[in-house]
Amino acid sequence: MTVGGSNKYDAVIVGARVAGTPAATRLAQAGWKVLLVDREPPPGDTLSTHALFPNTLARLAELGALERIESRHRVNYVEYAIRTLGYEATGSFTPVGGFDRMAVITRPVLDPALLKVAAAAGAETRFGEKVTGLLGAGTDADPVRGVVLGSGEEIEARWVLGADGRVSTVARLLGLEKERQLAGEMAFMFGYWRGLPPTDQFKIDVIEEGSLVWSPAEDDLSILILGVDPLATRGGPAEKQRTFVGLLDQYSDWFDPAWLQRGEQVGGIRVAPETMLRGFFRQGTGPGWALIGDAGHFKNPSTAQGISDAIEQSLHVAAELTGQEESLAGFEAYRDERAREHYEWSFDFARFANPDTAAPIFRGLVADPEAGQNLRDALSRQLRPKEDVFTKERLNRWFSAVPSAR
Template identity: 45%
Template sequence: MTEIETYDAIVVGARCAGATVATLLARGGWRVALVDRDRFPSDAISTHTVFPDALAELERLGAMDLLRARHDLAPARYSWRVLGQAVAGAFTPSGGHDRCLSVRRISLDAVLVDLAHEAGADLHLGQRVTEVLGAGTADDPARGVVLDDGRVLGARWVLAADGQRSTVARRLGLPAEQEMRGEMAFLLAYWTGLPRSEWCHLDVHADRALMSVPCEDGVHLLSVAGRADLTRGTPEELEERYHALLGSFPGVLNPRLLAGADRISKVVAAPETMMRGYFRPAAGPGWATLGDAGHLKHPATAQGIGDALAQARYVAEHLLAGGDLGGYADWRAARAAEHYEWSFMAARFPGPAAEGLYAGIAADPDAAQGFLDSFTKRTRPSDVLTAERTARWRMASAYEDGLRRVVALVEGVEREVAERTVPACPDWSVRDLVAHLAGVAEDSTRGGFFPAADRAWADADAAVARERWTAGHTERRRRRTTEEVLSDLAHHGRAYVAAVRRGDGPALAGPPWMLSAPLADLSAHLEDLREALGVPPEPDAEITRTGFGVYRAWLDQRLVATGAPALGLSDGDRTWVLGGTEPAATLTATRAELFRIITGRRSEAAIRAADWDGDPGPYLGVLSPYPLPA
């Protein structure tokens, strides 16, 4: 009969989760076997980044003292840059740490294994687990493992910390659930000869990304990301592809400095399939899963090491306190909530809307700090991306888009074009229209958008006052050239966008509707300008899509306020129902034409002649917030 070596716990996998739980259990007086197929020091594919919460755990464990004694460490601030918008800085301190640290796994894991050995764990390195004793069920709890040399280790607990392809999980039949996937694949290598850096840089473009990470002892990790086919090909093709991509990030990675550096490792591929996420069951009779054996987030947000350390602490403390892991699954799920999904959102290349989102985060100091602190789990993504903030940032981004389009249309036009009458606003020239927009931007930045605009559609006195306010914009700029007025718009427009993104100051002091009013005004007048200049409408432009949404919302409010029946607006592909749920009539037109109708740019006769399914009569008085033209 084979002799069984008996332990209190067998830990399979000796990296961050496994070595840590082995250390804590051994320090608590348990007899622990730590098994790993590798011998240490041993490298592993990793982002290497450890955030302040995890650094505090490493301090508590005693690992930081060893790392400092053995290596020249490079604490760094963090920069997350997407489509040119960078959220950058230090973290809110945790355990005395306000920076992140990147340490190669060949260094970090060796320290953790040494701590486990020092604590009294028996090391079984360079050996594989081939079988798990017991089915891990109530009737047949897990009770040990068989090693590849035939030895049998028995224990009350078998702790699986053996990674994504966990032998223990496979032998126990633990399924992967809640699976997710990104779209990025990675190529990475280590370098020396780059200047010492105090920044960990991530730079994400529409179709590629770079991670530049200062590691210990003067080494840098340079990783590039692309779509799934990035990692397909021969080693020579991957190397050529890797170097070509490195050269496409000059804003972060100086080509001259890179040319003087040395690559000290082969180019390693991390295919997209390697980074698909899941949850496996957390614990059962005689067993538990830790680290990637139990749960994998996408490495884009570098949560793996911190999760592994926290899980090891939880499992060890509960086992030492009596062996109840009944709450482990719920604790793990609560810790992962939002962060799991967010990691895979970060693992997809950004669409156009991401630029405005990250511009908003970067401009709002509280949001920027909250974003950085989400990496330490001090905050959750929803704490940063609140409804109020995202609404502000959408408005700012769309308004900024409108500014660019106005400048592009008017900049450098001949004087006769600048003095051309705007058909939708026949008292104005093109120059006057731009003057009005400049005035709105200036007033809005100072918190002075017309305060009764929300009721001017139903209040004759307010409507007259609104016209006086509008006329003042053009009168104050009557003697300015088109170029001066355009410069005025750009100046005040940029100030308004910045204020809205920050979320402070007079620009945000008004009622909620006032946030969208300057954008709505700009979107309607941009189409007036296009019409005056003979330029086709662009209904898919960000400013126009957003403005159309604002005017629809306002129309919905007017329908409800007046008791008018619900109305459908249809572009042939999509129907928006306003003022209720069952429309009494539906107006069908192109989106560009629908926008012109509900912004008061079409006469009553033109509206009646449009494609109606139902009677337009009940809607003529509320369809636009402005008087209909003759």
């Protein structure tokens, strides 16, 4: 049942990006009065891998966002290729919703498409507004019942959903601590170019010193991401540019650094320090509130699961709230079960490759086509990395084939 009054809502969603807009769409479609609040007007860029696996492409199609994107941009659907210490596994995915390839769609394209879908469903928006307080403490005795904006304006709501990212204002105002924290070893540097050679693959090359991701994004745009020693991200713009270009020489048999000179760089080199990439869980829900996406749980971006997590959690919250009981009692258990194994795996991916362990594993993976397919399907969340890909039986078999491991 929808509340009345111009300043009263069924739900206020703090954050109008991938974690907030799917819930706004579904709630508005169910007749809820919904307000999306974001301090930055769209379209805006944000640190992201931008990678979308078939499960997420299917969700975007279901929401109507993919159709909006394809009406204005060329989406480049690609296979997944990973080469670790010289052992390469390449292929497509088991289809999900008709998609057997992945795509990279940058956030200045993806986020506005999802926002337009939410607005078309009836969600209202307020941009350039900061949430500085909550109405209510979020406890049984004092549930959250709205937000306070920087102007002092109070907006009442039956539910406040924090979809405002890793450094969540809603989480801070609730006093929520990070739990089950993990860290990787790598930092990341990335940049965008137009006019690079075409490729039909999302390529990852892993060497002992780091990793390279090279993939087309939408239209003629490409993204390059380097996994590096955290010290490499230091310095000013010119130094970061020199470091980035210099490190590309290590991957020259997959990516020729001379190609950069023939293309057009779009913006400068950006960095994600290792300290920014440390994982956590926070309490997911309480009386009158919930945290969605990176606000409540953050994986390392090395396995590119953040957008998928955000969209799936957002849709799950909307489904629970529009159910018979209008309760989020099951949300945190759902979130944690979906993250099982994938959370730890993301940080395994973010460590430097040790030849003693990585080489036998990926040699075995390449020799076992079913395992290679399972790896790709774990990325599209059809399987789990430990239960279904890197099983005890496979690891024993792969390591027993290496004389030095006996």
